[in-house]
Amino acid sequence: MIRSALVRTGIDSARLIAEVSAAENGAAVLFLGTVRSRNDGRDVLMIEYSAYEPMAEKEIDAILHEAADQFGVHCLVAEHRLGELRIGETSVAIAAAHPHRAPALDALRYSIEQLKLRAPIWKLEHYADGDRNWVSAAEGKRA
Amino acid sequence: MIRSALVRTGIDSARLIAEVSAAENGAAVLFLGTVRSRNDGRDVLMIEYSAYEPMAEKEIDAILHEAADQFGVHCLVAEHRLGELRIGETSVAIAAAHPHRAPALDALRYSIEQLKLRAPIWKLEHYADGDRNWVSAAEGKRA
Amino acid sequence: MTVTLRFFASYAESLGVPSIELDLAEGSTIDDVMKAISAMPGSGKLPPHPLVAVNHSYAKNSHVLLDGDEVALIPPVAGG
Amino acid sequence: MTVTLRFFASYAESLGVPSIELDLAEGSTIDDVMKAISAMPGSGKLPPHPLVAVNHSYAKNSHVLLDGDEVALIPPVAGG
Numbered sequence: 001m002i003r004s005a006l007v008r009t010g011i012d013s014a015r016l017i018a019e020v021s022a023a024e025n026g027a028a029v030l031f032l033g034t035v036r037s038r039n040d041g042r043d044v045l046m047i048e049y050s051a052y053e054p055m056a057e058k059e060i061d062a063i064l065h066e067a068a069d070q071f072g073v074h075c076l077v078a079e080h081r082l083g084e085l086r087i088g089e090t091s092v093a094i095a096a097a098h099p100h101r102a103p104a105l106d107a108l109r110y111s112i113e114q115l116k117l118r119a120p121i122w123k124l125e126h127y128a129d130g131d132r133n134w135v136s137a138a139e140g141k142r143a
Numbered sequence: 144m145i146r147s148a149l150v151r152t153g154i155d156s157a158r159l160i161a162e163v164s165a166a167e168n169g170a171a172v173l174f175l176g177t178v179r180s181r182n183d184g185r186d187v188l189m190i191e192y193s194a195y196e197p198m199a200e201k202e203i204d205a206i207l208h209e210a211a212d213q214f215g216v217h218c219l220v221a222e223h224r225l226g227e228l229r230i231g232e233t234s235v236a237i238a239a240a241h242p243h244r245a246p247a248l249d250a251l252r253y254s255i256e257q258l259k260l261r262a263p264i265w266k267l268e269h270y271a272d273g274d275r276n277w278v279s280a281a282e283g284k285r286a
Numbered sequence: 287m288t289v290t291l292r293f294f295a296s297y298a299e300s301l302g303v304p305s306i307e308l309d310l311a312e313g314s315t316i317d318d319v320m321k322a323i324s325a326m327p328g329s330g331k332l333p334p335h336p337l338v339a340v341n342h343s344y345a346k347n348s349h350v351l352l353d354g355d356e357v358a359l360i361p362p363v364a365g366g
Numbered sequence: 367m368t369v370t371l372r373f374f375a376s377y378a379e380s381l382g383v384p385s386i387e388l389d390l391a392e393g394s395t396i397d398d399v400m401k402a403i404s405a406m407p408g409s410g411k412l413p414p415h416p417l418v419a420v421n422h423s424y425a426k427n428s429h430v431l432l433d434g435d436e437v438a439l440i441p442p443v444a445g446g
Contacts, residue, residue, distance in 0.1 A: 014157055017173075023180035023230050029251075030160075030173040033366045036242060037166035049365075052294055052358055055342035056365070080365060087166050092366050099179060101446075105252055108172075112244060112366060120339070120358075121365030122295035134296040136362030176446045192445075195374055195438055198422040199445070223445060235446050244366075255446060263419070263438075264445030265375035277376040279442030 002068055004060040004078040006053055011079050011090045020075035020097035027101035029108045033092040035085045039135065043128035047135075049082045049091060052120040056080070063114040073098045073107035080121060091123075145211055147203040147221040149196055154222050154233045163218035163240035170244035172251045176235040178228045182278065186271035190278075192225045192234060195263040199223070206257040216241045216250035223264060234266075287312055287353035291319065295361045300331035308357075316340070316347045319357055336360065367392055367433035371399065375441045380411035388437075396420070396427045399437055416440065 001019065017028055035047050064076045075097040085091055094111050098104040123135045144162065160171055178190050207219045218240040228234055237254050241247040266278045291306050298304045301323075308322055316338050323329050337360040338345055344360070351357065371386050378384045381403075388402055396418050403409050417440040418425055424440075431437065 013160065017156070017175065021177065021231065026177055026179040028175040028177060030175075031244070031248075032160065032171040032173075033244070034164065034169055034171060036169040038242075050295060051365070052292070052339070052342075052360070055339055055358065058342050088164065099181075101174070101176070101255060105174075105248070109248055116363070116366040118344075118363065119365040120294070120360050120363055122361060123364045124295070134299075134361065135364045193375060194445070195372070195419070195422075195440070198419055198438065201422050259443070259446040261424075261443065262445040263374070263440050263443055265441060266444045267375070277379075277441065278444045 002061075002064045002074065002076050004057065004064055006051060006057055007079050007081050008083050011081055011093045013090065013093050013095070016077050016079065016093050016095040019077050020095045022075060022097065024099055025075060025097040026099050027104045028095065028097040029101075029104045031092070031094045031108055031112045032090050033112070035087050035089050035091060037087045039125060042125075044087065044125050045128055046126045047085050047091070048124040048126070049080075049085060050122050050124070051080070051082055053082075056119045056121050059119045060115055063111055063118065066114070067096075067107040067110045070110065071098075071103040071107040073103050076107060076111065078111060078115065080115070080119065082121075145204075145207045145217065145219050147200065147207055149194060149200060150222050150224050151226050154224055154236045156233065156236050156238070159220050159222065159236050159238035162220050163238045165218060165240065167242055168218060168240040169242050170247045171238065171240040172247045174235070174237045174251055174255045175233050176255070178230050178232050178234060180230045182268060185268075187230065187268050188271055189269045190228050190234070191267040191269070192223075192228060193265050193267070194223070194225055196225075199262045199264055202262045203258055206254055206261065209257070210239075210250040210253045213253065214241075214246040214250040216246050219250060219254065221254060221258065223258070223262070225264075287314075287351070289319070289351050289353075289355045289357050291323070292356060292358040294358070297332060297336070297359050297361050300328045301326055302328055310351065314351050316345060316349050316351070316357065319351070320347070323359070332359070367394075367431070369399070369431055369433075369435045369437050371403070372436060372438040374438070377412060377416070377439050377441050380408045381406055382408055390431065394431050396425060396429050396431070396437065399431070400427070403439070412439070
């Protein structure tokens, strides 16, 4: 079962794990991206996530299907949150499960890396000093 | 914070994620090993996990510290369950968190792979046909 | 023919609008759209070759457009 | 001197005991322990060179033992 969604309320990571779990799967893995308190040396107060929604949905779905084909992992779900997020809140969650650990870990890594490269999603960081900035992958390190 | 334990009751993976989470960490990852319904083509009813407990504790703790040193990941916890486990129950959980995703994923993978190679833990599989077998890593694929 | 242009995030802020309709000659490409955008106020803040999507898929600048296409300029993404 | 031998999982089943005390000459190594074990009933089911730990750490067969050491034979592990 492969599923992805853009959501506007809190992501329930336990539900995602439950969704990919199955009696034949010996390994389940989870990635959670959360809003960090500091980015490039600045104190972050809040992040606004926005997306080109129909394209982001299509792109994330395509990524999960690529991971499924490439690694044979057919239990794979992803949710990305949009809207205003505070420090520590989960912005993205991906869960994968497989009879064996290596494909599950490979599919998880592929999915989060491709999502960060390709999904048309943007974040506007608001800082403690009142400034705000559209963050791009090219600027500094990313979570 | 690095912590590991052998436990005899259900593993609470949400608590492990909470344990590694921190405001500066942008990525949290989780590995769950669960009891599979089939192994090497046989229907599994139940697995009994046993360990050379003081050595397993020492070895798992050493593995987490190696991962911490190698990948700079200092939020890392692992629990391995012992006793009788049914299909779908979690036998091992490892959680890691870091400001960035790559070290968290690397530390997670290193920890589970080394644990499976080095921790003196054994499983006695009980099958639907009444047979039982000490499983070893050398026999067939592993989760 | 007419295509819809969509702008997001920093590009929407630079151009001051999230979306416009654009009339183009048949056979126009994304390159032609980029020329039209370069006449818009605020377009100087955009990079010379932004990523572009047509109907929700990334597309090359030589991509030939059809009536009704949705053309989106995609700022550097930052999901996750 | 005396060392404690510990057996686990399939090895404990093969040898029929989880643990024995073994008297050894000073300067004995794990190789000497393996010779003693080979005289035990059921030892034929063990592999010729099982993994060994001394005081909770993996050790080589040339490892020289001390009085009171705990020597464990480690069957193929299967954690996770």
